[in-house]
Amino acid sequence: MEPLGRGEPAQVGRYRLLAAVGEGGMGRVLLGVAPDGRLAAVKQVHRGFAHDPGFRERFRREVEVSRLVSGAYTAAVMDADAHAPTPWLASVFVAGPSLQETVDATGPLPGAAVRHLAAGLASALIGIHRAGLVHRDLKPGNVLLADDGPRVIDFGIAHAVEGSTDLTHTGIILGSPAFMSPEQADGRPLTPASDVFSLGALLVLAATGYSPFAGASGPQSLYNVVHTHPDLRFLPPEVRAVAEPCLAKDPARRPTPAQILQLLGPLPPVQRPWPPAVHALIARRQAEVAGVVAKKPTRKGPRIALAAAAAAVVAAGTITAVSLTSGDDGATAAPATTTAPPPVTATSAPNPDPLGPDKLRGVDLCQVLPSVPGTGKLTPEIGVHFFECIYETPQGQWLELAVGGPVTAGGTASGELDGLPLSIDDKAGGCTASVPVVDRPDTTIGVEASSAAKPFAKPCDSAKAALTETVKRLRAGSPAARAVLAPVDPCGLVDTATVQRIAGPVTKVEPTGLHECHWQVGGEIVVSLERGTPPTQSKDSYYDSTGTVDLGGVTAYYTRKRANPASGFCDVTWQHHPLENDYSENVVVTYRTSASKLTDDETCRGAHDIAKAVRPGLPKP
Structure with a gap:
């Protein structure tokens, strides 16, 4: 993300602008915040399109239809103005990398992850097609990866831009040649089957790292789409079984999105469908967004209402918690010199209700x-x-x-x-x-x-x-778990005074689910109780550093990452109790800083100190 340039407007419609996210063939994307605190991706269409007499009407019509699209795998349209000097629309902001960025950074996805990707894309197309839209530009840059699955963006907008006299005169091809359908490359009328062809090409990219039709130039890619058959020999069999029928040259022979879900068959439910390296990339993107939102405004005017905006990044209707501060610089791990306000806490006396x-x-x-x-x-x-x-x-x-x-x-x-x-x-x-x-x-x-x-x-x-x-x-009355850590309330493992002594004033203590607790400080401290594989020292190059630390006779493993000059995190993980089948009960302490002057060493020192404070409250293994 880049800061807004000098002279750029601080607001578009109802949305206060925070940073520039990127720029593409149709317009510029900005990070904005709505009056209710939701984050939005605000796309300002290039001024050149506004000169086309028919563009504004097409844009208005397509946006109205796009608002009918809903679902877990699309980034819903929130607002738009086709009559503004520079037309714009706002959609739900997804704090995740694109499929192209992901493959470039982490390599091809394993077969199981590609199948989850296929299910998400097919589900998104069901919603888009149900609204009467054809996406027309389903490419790796228009698929974002969130923690719980993919999100399809920019549906319906390519159609609004089509027909521009400016584009016709300059000979620009709308769409991405390597991911177009043959009928789109030939200029024939499009049906929903065109998006299915693009979906098949995306699955090949995700599984192999390359497009099945990419050539040395745009015209060569278009030729390949129309005339050549892709080499699918190196696709995992479970991916090829879905991708191959989608890539049929004849639109009538391609499956519908609903039939794609049937081809996929039952997928085991998962909370985190991507490999660890991809989730780490998503966490990095979330931290970048958190750092932008937490910065002090540089323009004159009222401050951003962080109480509403800084608590969440909204992704396709799902709220993802993000660590943010009040926006003040200089948070340190030293004890507070003034009396902090009493923290808001969700802890209470034990609840005897069996559904408590x-x-x-x-x-x-x-x-x-x-x-x-x-x-x-x-x-x-x-x-x-x-x-x-x-x-x-x-x-x-x-x-x-x-x-x-x-x-x-x-x-x-x-x-x-x-x-x-x-x-x-x-x-x-x-x-x-x-x-x-x-x-x-x-x-x-x-x-x-x-x-x-x-x-x-x-x-x-x-x-x-x-x-x-x-x-x-x-x-x-159901059987009790044999796990040692499962019955423990993580919010009761360390008292507020201790957290405050280590990390500064605590403004809120809040559980997430039943096995995780968050302390809002100059950033956020999280204690999680988990069941999984025994922790080891990470070799992932994503982290700035990894290693071990002694917690009073217990070896813990840490990972450290600096997202930007003012934000970063340090995780400390250790095994509390070994289990059969190569599993264990583990404790994870995370210290995330935002808009902070803490060094990396100070952040990890704070995480280590919290971990040491947590251990005495744990039950004996």
């Missing part, structure tokens, strides 16, 4: 659902995390039971379930039914049902039935 956080932490989720009425006996297949277990039904359907995981509550209000407010999130590929944890409305008890089963079951019916049985069994 204290009881739910200690439940063995893979023992909660031995069966569901109408479905039959369930088989627990995957139970890595404290907060989830994935079951398989006799019909081959996947049911993911998640209690107090890192995903915030969502869905549409759908009445009640056993006296609790019920939410249903019906989406392509599955359906989630959830109810809130008692006293924690931001945390849910939920079941996600996949849509792939034989005979096909209605996923929302399956999810609701499984959730009903879950609530019943939890209230009756």
Whole structure:
């Protein structure tokens, strides 16, 4: 991201501008903040397009239709003005790299990640096509990767620009030649099948690192798209089975997005679908955004309302927590010299309710659902995390039971379930039914049902039935987990006074899910209790440095990264209790700084000191 240039406007419409994100063939993208605190990608279309007599009307029409597009895998249009001197539109900001940036930085994605990418792209196209749009420019730069899946951006805008007399006179080709469909390259009318061809080309890029049609020049790429067949021999078989039919030259022979989801079959539910290097790249991008938002404004005028804007980066309707400060420079790890305001805390006396956080932490989720009425006996297949277990039904359907995981509550209000407010999130590929944890409305008890089963079951019916049985069994008293750390409240492991002595004034203490706690300081301190593989020293070149540190006789592993001169993070991870099958219970302490003068060594020293303070409160292994 780059700072705004001298003389550039500080505001477009209702959106206060913070930085320049990038520039493409259609316009310039800026990071903006709405009056309600949401971050937005504000695209100002190049002034040249505004001279075309028909452009503004096409732009207005396409934006209106684009507003009808919704879904988990698109960045929704928030606002637009086709009549402004420089037309613009604002869409939900996604703090993640593009697919092209990801492949360039980390290399091709493994087959499992490409299948999740395919499912997300197909689901996005279902929503786009349902609104009556054809994307027309589905390329690696228009697919962003967020922590929980891909996001498709700029849908409908390519069509608004088409027809410009300026473009016709200059001979510019609209779209990206290596990812166009043959009919688009030939100038024929486009149907939704054109986007499916582009999807197939994207899958090849993701799996191999190169486009299947890229030539030495744009015309050569167009020729390849129309006349040559791609070499798919080196694609993983599970990726080729999906990509190859999408790349049929005849549009009528390509699958629809819904059929692509059927080709993919059941995908195991995952919270983080990408390889670790990709998630690290996403975290870096989020830290960059956090640093921009946290900086003091350089223009005259009111300060940005960070209470609203700095708490979240909104990505396709999903709120991703970001570490931000009040915008004041000079946060240090030294004790505060003045009395800090009392922190806002979510901790309280133990809650005896079986659906409250204290009881739910200690439940063995893979023992909660031995069966569901109408479905039959369930088989627990995957139970890595404290907060989830994935079951398989006799019909081959996947049911993911998640209690107090890192995903915030969502869905549409759908009445009640056993006296609790019920939410249903019906989406392509599955359906989630959830109810809130008692006293924690931001945390849910939920079941996600996949849509792939034989005979096909209605996923929302399956999810609701499984959730009903879950609530019943939890209230009756479910088996306790054998894990040592699972029942522990992470917010109770270190007192506020200790955190304040190490990191400065604490303004808020807030749990995330049931196994993670955040202390808002001059940045953020996070303590997470996890089940996973035993930690080792990272060899990932993404980090500035890695190593070990002694925590009073226990070896911990740290990673350190400086995102920009004022922001960075240091993680400290150690194994608390070994488990069978090469797993362990681990503790992770993260110190993220923002708009801070702390050095890298000081940041890691603060993380180490918090880790040492956490250890005495942990139960014996």
